[in-house]
Amino acid sequence: MASETILRVNAVEKAFGGIQAVDRCSLAVLPRSITGLIGPNGAGKSTLFNIIAGLYRPDGGEIWFDGTRIDGLPPYEIVHLGLTKTWQIPHELRNLTVLENLVLAAKNNSGERLINLFLRPGQVKRDEKQWRARAREVLKLTQLDGLANEHARTLSGGQKKLLELSRALMSDPTLVLLDEPVAGVNPALAGSLMDLIEKLRQNGRTFFLIEHDMNVVMNRCDWVIVMHQGRRIAEGRPEMVKADPAVIDSYLGG
Amino acid sequence: MASTGSAGVAEQMAGRKLPWSEIIAFVAIAGIVLAGVIAGVLAGASPQGILTNVGFYASIAVIFAVLALGFNLQWGYTGLFNAGIAGFYLIGAYTMAIAITAPAPPIVIGGIPVYPGHLGGYSLPLAVGAVLAMFASGAAAAIIALPALRLRADYLAIATLAFASILQIFANNLQSVTGGAIGITGIPKPIEFVSAEAPFLNAITIVGIGSAILLLLILLLQFMAESPWGRVLRAVREDEEATMALGKNTFNYKLQAFAMGGALMGLAGALFAVTLGYVSPSSSFAPAVTFSVWVMVIVGGSGNNRGAIVGAFLIYGLEWLSVQLKDYVPIALATGLPTLRSSLIVGGVAIVVAAVLLIVFGRYQPTSIWPRVLRKIRERGWVRNGVIGALALYALGWVFVLLEQFAPGAIGATIFYIRLMFIGVLLILLIIYRPEGILREHKRVLR
Numbered sequence: 001m002a003s004e005t006i007l008r009v010n011a012v013e014k015a016f017g018g019i020q021a022v023d024r025c026s027l028a029v030l031p032r033s034i035t036g037l038i039g040p041n042g043a044g045k046s047t048l049f050n051i052i053a054g055l056y057r058p059d060g061g062e063i064w065f066d067g068t069r070i071d072g073l074p075p076y077e078i079v080h081l082g083l084t085k086t087w088q089i090p091h092e093l094r095n096l097t098v099l100e101n102l103v104l105a106a107k108n109n110s111g112e113r114l115i116n117l118f119l120r121p122g123q124v125k126r127d128e129k130q131w132r133a134r135a136r137e138v139l140k141l142t143q144l145d146g147l148a149n150e151h152a153r154t155l156s157g158g159q160k161k162l163l164e165l166s167r168a169l170m171s172d173p174t175l176v177l178l179d180e181p182v183a184g185v186n187p188a189l190a191g192s193l194m195d196l197i198e199k200l201r202q203n204g205r206t207f208f209l210i211e212h213d214m215n216v217v218m219n220r221c222d223w224v225i226v227m228h229q230g231r232r233i234a235e236g237r238p239e240m241v242k243a244d245p246a247v248i249d250s251y252l253g254g
Numbered sequence: 255m256a257s258t259g260s261a262g263v264a265e266q267m268a269g270r271k272l273p274w275s276e277i278i279a280f281v282a283i284a285g286i287v288l289a290g291v292i293a294g295v296l297a298g299a300s301p302q303g304i305l306t307n308v309g310f311y312a313s314i315a316v317i318f319a320v321l322a323l324g325f326n327l328q329w330g331y332t333g334l335f336n337a338g339i340a341g342f343y344l345i346g347a348y349t350m351a352i353a354i355t356a357p358a359p360p361i362v363i364g365g366i367p368v369y370p371g372h373l374g375g376y377s378l379p380l381a382v383g384a385v386l387a388m389f390a391s392g393a394a395a396a397i398i399a400l401p402a403l404r405l406r407a408d409y410l411a412i413a414t415l416a417f418a419s420i421l422q423i424f425a426n427n428l429q430s431v432t433g434g435a436i437g438i439t440g441i442p443k444p445i446e447f448v449s450a451e452a453p454f455l456n457a458i459t460i461v462g463i464g465s466a467i468l469l470l471l472i473l474l475l476q477f478m479a480e481s482p483w484g485r486v487l488r489a490v491r492e493d494e495e496a497t498m499a500l501g502k503n504t505f506n507y508k509l510q511a512f513a514m515g516g517a518l519m520g521l522a523g524a525l526f527a528v529t530l531g532y533v534s535p536s537s538s539f540a541p542a543v544t545f546s547v548w549v550m551v552i553v554g555g556s557g558n559n560r561g562a563i564v565g566a567f568l569i570y571g572l573e574w575l576s577v578q579l580k581d582y583v584p585i586a587l588a589t590g591l592p593t594l595r596s597s598l599i600v601g602g603v604a605i606v607v608a609a610v611l612l613i614v615f616g617r618y619q620p621t622s623i624w625p626r627v628l629r630k631i632r633e634r635g636w637v638r639n640g641v642i643g644a645l646a647l648y649a650l651g652w653v654f655v656l657l658e659q660f661a662p663g664a665i666g667a668t669i670f671y672i673r674l675m676f677i678g679v680l681l682i683l684l685i686i687y688r689p690e691g692i693l694r695e696h697k698r699v700l701r
Contacts, residue, residue: 104500
């Protein structure tokens with residue numbers, strides 16, 4: 001069972017003050033899938049993503065990623081296991097350039113350890129060169145290559161979303177949590193972005209994404225999970241979920 | 255091949271703008287030194303005395319530059335606000351003093367304790383003392399940071415502020431270690447000169463050693479801060495949560511930057527102990543030192559190592575210059591008062607006449623001048639600020655004249671404090687026109 005799912009969330013709970021944001025929520029994500037997470041505002045979707053990525057500590061429950069229990073681990077260790085997330089509100093590093101933002105997201109860049117700067121300068125130079133080349137490749141994929149040496153703060157809202165995705169790809173993750181990846185991105189680019197995600201999935205990556213754009217969810221996801229008031233209320237193939245009365249009632253509307 | 259190469263270089267040279275910020279900073283610092291020299295000449299000091307004095311400026315400015323570099327690593331790069339710079343500085347100075355002085359037993363004369371003695375008197379070499387000072391301050395910074403860095407940013411400021419205050423009280427009262435209020439004297443110089451020119455030669459040696467250390471430091475810091483490691487520090491400053499989500503153990507980076515900044519402050523303390531030849535829990539380690547270093551880094555440009563150094567030379571320069579002018583200003587004021595008064599009167603009359611003319615002609619001309627002038631003043635920010643500044647200077651001139659008239663000597667007696675007002679005005683102007691500092695943080699264009 002554990003080998004069939006890449007991510008398993010078991011009865012996870014999280015309360016902020018008196019508000020139960022995530023209420024004994026359980027769900028599973030299959031490897032090499034594009035799984036959608038939908039639900040009304042305040043359903044606890046982003047909170048759940050933050051818990052999975054290690055940014056919030058859950059009050060209870062278990063999270064398993066690829067055979068490892070990850071709840072309680074710090075975010076940077078979870079990234080090293082191969083799980084990366086993007087932010088709903090872009091967290092670009094404002095006064096770093098786009099290229100710097102990407103190179104920073106690389107794992108195991110030897111120059112980031114102070115001692116290596118002095119003891120292994122050759123290795124540091126090679127790593128840095130390799131990661132810069134990789135970053136430029138990723139920027140070409142996300143069509144940000146023209147802005148490589150601009151400060152991240154000068155990007156538009158949509159471009160910042162692309163930067164989020166580009167950074168996530170830099171760490172070579174097996175599972176990517178995307179928090180509204182195409183919100184604010186123009187339709188043409190959103191389409192090619194989702195094509196890119198589809199291509200990456202065929203290369204063996206898994207995507208778990210929150211999205212309000214029903215076109216994206218219905219056409220691109222192969223499994224959809226619906227959250228409401230901190231719980232999973234439905235899941236299934238997109239067309240099944242679309243027809244579920246509980247989902248129509250709480251989210252899609254009549 | 256070669257010809258195209260040189261053409262490319264020429265093109266680059268033509269395309270490159272002059273580094274105006276650097277030029278302005280350099281001219282300002284040179285101007286301060288020159289003003290200090292002129293004040294010395296006018297006061298009738300000997301050439302050697304003037305040089306010794308300039309050497310003193312340079313050596314203290316170097317010490318502040320090292321402090322500013324330390325704070326820049328912590329705050330400019332990593333975004334960690336240290337409100338206890340004076341405390342780390344103090345640890346460095348006392349560690350150095352204890353390590354390198356000769357033994358100093360308590361002195362009791364006629365049953366009355368005159369000097370309580372102090373810890374150590376190990377007579378270690380200066381370099382060893384400096385390394386110990388860096389180690390002690392760095393370790394202190396790490397120990398404070400361990401709990402405080404896990405909390406919200408404000409707590410680090412509170413913890414360091416309290417730490418610095420406690421240390422100053424310790425230095426005053428922990429007599430058996432620090433020598434109490436008297437402190438530790440007889441700190442050896444790098445080279446002991448035995449001639450009449452000893453003060454001059456000492457100043458020159460200290461400046462030489464200080465400059466060498468500063469040069470080495472800036473090379474090292476530039477190498478470290480502009481490396482992938484430094485990039486993570488800047489990322490932590492921008493957004494710690496996002497940096498963590500990108501796979502960096504941000505706590506480790508914060509700890510490293512804070513401890514290293516503390517070690518630099520310790521080195522500054524060690525330099526200070528050698529420069530002055532004694533340490534005491536005096537104003538040298540007061541909170542004002544911390545504030546000065548903040549100002550230096552903010553004015554110079556946080557996140558830019560050269561900016562931190564420029565800020566230190568500039569702000570300490572103003573302080574030094576005000577001391578140089580302290581004796582000269584009262585004389586200049588007394589003799590120049592009639593000239594100042596008459597020029598103020600002439601200037602005032604000219605302003606009034608100009609205003610009246612504008613109003614009068616404005617009434618009789620179809621296209622009124624006066625509203626246009628007013629509009630221009632309103633619309634153009636710098637014109638308005640210029641007018642306000644000119645009026646403020648004019649009013650200040652009258653304040654000086656009237657004060658000198660009715661309370662002779664008052665300005666001369668308080669010039670030492672009035673300088674703070676000028677530094678404050680300079681700061682406000684800088685914050686308005688150059689919020690990133692004189693040398694702003696540059697964009698890192700990666701190839």
